[in-house]
Amino acid sequence: MSSDKPRPRVRRSSIEAEEERAWIGFYQRVGRDPVIANEILAQLESDPEMKRTHLALYLGCKESLRRHKALQARNQRIGVFVRRLCHELFVRPWRSLQSGLRHGSDIAIECLPQVTKEPAVAQIGHLTREAKLATARTAVEQQGTESAPVSTKIQASPNTTAKRATA
Numbered sequence: 001m002s003s004d005k006p007r008p009r010v011r012r013s014s015i016e017a018e019e020e021r022a023w024i025g026f027y028q029r030v031g032r033d034p035v036i037a038n039e040i041l042a043q044l045e046s047d048p049e050m051k052r053t054h055l056a057l058y059l060g061c062k063e064s065l066r067r068h069k070a071l072q073a074r075n076q077r078i079g080v081f082v083r084r085l086c087h088e089l090f091v092r093p094w095r096s097l098q099s100g101l102r103h104g105s106d107i108a109i110e111c112l113p114q115v116t117k118e119p120a121v122a123q124i125g126h127l128t129r130e131a132k133l134a135t136a137r138t139a140v141e142q143q144g145t146e147s148a149p150v151s152t153k154i155q156a157s158p159n160t161t162a163k164r165a166t167a
Helices: 014-029 034-046 048-053 055-111 119-129 131-166
Strands: none
Touching: 014 034, 014 055, 034 048, 034 055, 048 055, 119 131
16 A cells, blocks of 8 residues: 555645746647747747757747748738739730720721712712713823824834944
8 A cells, every 4th residue: 555655745836836827828829829939939949948848839839830831821822813813804804905995996997988088089970971071081082092103103213213323
């Protein structure tokens, strides 16, 4: 029965009890709050004895900061994806529509029929229908055919004179 003796309890002071509760609170909060984890990590790295005493807390802080960094990277990737998606869904179609309307209006205006005709074209149409003009036109055409051989003679004569001058 000597092995069944109760061990004597060590009485702790109230300061030590509060200190232990604070460390237990740190163990619990370090996984949720990366700011506290960073502060505790800095404190534990500055004192090697504390680091050896609270090694689980030190490792928990490291893990918490690693998880927080991975979460930040994930959130950043999601943000980039959402910005690109919104740009592709809303901004790009709007810009395409604007540029299409800008260039399309010029094309549409060019496709419209001309509203006013040239007055000279209409006058020529009226004059060609008149009988006096038709007879005058045929007379001019006949004169043009008769004077055509004369013009070829005029063009040929300078060449012959040039040949005679060289001979």
